[in-house]
Amino acid sequence: MTFKLAEQSHRRFNPLANEWVLVSPRRTERPWQGAIEAVSGNQLPKYDPTCYLCPGNQRVGGARNPAYDSTFIFENDFAALKPDAPVGCVDLHGKGLLVAESERGICRVMCFSPRHDLTLSSMSLDEIETVVRMWIAQSQELAAFPGISHVQIFENRGAMMGASNPHPHCQIWATSSVPEVPARELRSQVGYHDAYGSCMLCDYTALEQAEKERVVCGNDGFVALVPFWAVWPFELLVCARRHFANFSDFSADEVTQLSAMLKQIVFTYDSLFSVPFPYSMGFHQAPGKGAPHPKWHFHAHFYPPLLRSASIRKFMVGFEMLGTPQRDITPEFAAEKLRSVAEMRR
Ligand SMILES: [Zn+2]
Numbered sequence: 085m086t087f088k089l090a091e092q093s094h095r096r097f098n099p100l101a102n103e104w105v106l107v108s109p110r111r112t113e114r115p116w117q118g119a120i121e122a123v124s125g126n127q128l129p130k131y132d133p134t135c136y137l138c139p140g141n142q143r144v145g146g147a148r149n150p151a152y153d154s155t156f157i158f159e160n161d162f163a164a165l166k167p168d169a170p171v172g173c174v175d176l177h178g179k180g181l182l183v184a185e186s187e188r189g190i191c192r193v194m195c196f197s198p199r200h201d202l203t204l205s206s207m208s209l210d211e212i213e214t215v216v217r218m219w220i221a222q223s224q225e226l227a228a229f230p231g232i233s234h235v236q237i238f239e240n241r242g243a244m245m246g247a248s249n250p251h252p253h254c255q256i257w258a259t260s261s262v263p264e265v266p267a268r269e270l271r272s273q274v275g276y277h278d279a280y281g282s283c284m285l286c287d288y289t290a291l292e293q294a295e296k297e298r299v300v301c302g303n304d305g306f307v308a309l310v311p312f313w314a315v316w317p318f319e320l321l322v323c324a325r326r327h328f329a330n331f332s333d334f335s336a337d338e339v340t341q342l343s344a345m346l347k348q349i350v351f352t353y354d355s356l357f358s359v360p361f362p363y364s365m366g367f368h369q370a371p372g373k374g375a376p377h378p379k380w381h382f383h384a385h386f387y388p389p390l391l392r393s394a395s396i397r398k399f400m401v402g403f404e405m406l407g408t409p410q411r412d413i414t415p416e417f418a419a420e421k422l423r424s425v426a427e428m429r430r
Pocket residue numbers: 131132135136137138139199200251
């Protein structure tokens with residue numbers, strides 16, 4: 085009997101996260117009795133007087149936004165982290181059971197545009213390039229702060245992902261410790277380099293480009309693919325083609341290429357189920373302090389929760405909370421669906 089990835093349940097290994105995912109290709113054939121989420125197809129206004137991110141409006145904390153006409157960045161009024169929190173760590177009772185340490189950080193919000201109704205798919209390439217250049221500047225500025233070890237840029241889009249406001253924006257969190265996910269990815273990339281003498285994501289990107297099956301779209305600077313080990317139905321990994329670690333390593337061409345890639349990805353997502361596609365996305369650059377990390381490869385993750393239509397989402401419950409993450413459609417099937425939409429745009 086031959087083992088067929090497209091038909092049989094199996095486990096796949098994620099070498100970046102160092103964990104396994106269960107793939108059950110035929111599970112979507114079962115009758116669905118879950119939640120049907122309401123589709124919000126409402127046309128948004130260009131300016132919303134009640135939006136705390138629109139130009140000139142007052143925020144909940146009392147500050148008023150300037151009449152900005154490009155990007156706009158401010159310190160989060162309800163920041164989860166503060167730069168001047170007292171430093172310390174404790175091990176109550178000395179048994180490693182009640183352990184805590186202080187965490188300092190800076191949390192910023194960045195509006196992509198003064199327009200309330202735009203998204204990364206409807207903004208012009210020029211406008212997105214301005215956003216990417218601000219990400220580069222913010223990464224450099226925040227990494228230079230004393231005590232900052234990591235800069236995480238991320239976007240939550242859609243109510244399904246907990247985004248409280250449709251105004252196009254992202255968050256930038258700079259932290260004194262390296263967060264769990266990048267810390268694990270750093271260990272994995274260093275471990276791979278030690279074992280094989282080459283970069284994990286350079287090798288992986290080259291292999292996927294040769295196989296083509298999971299590649300969705302690409303240009304001279306970046307490639308977007310559904311990783312072999314994807315957990316979320318239409319998850320994407322966006323890898324730089326050139327080996328570099330940080331936003332500060334971007335060439336002028338790569339600014340344009342990343343902008344074009346982001347526009348195409350969000351357009352593809354929105355076209356898939358004809359709905360503004362919810363997702364969490366973020367960039368993974370090397371931790372900024374201490375030893376340089378030449379083995380880190382710059383990349384981005386897109387994690388969208390939608391499964392089969394605009395109203396059916398994936399939940400991470402039951403076996404996934406207690407056992408291991410699981411997916412219902414194969415990454416190859418997801419890539420084929422996304423590719424068919426991405427190619428329509430060309
Ligand atoms: Zn707004």
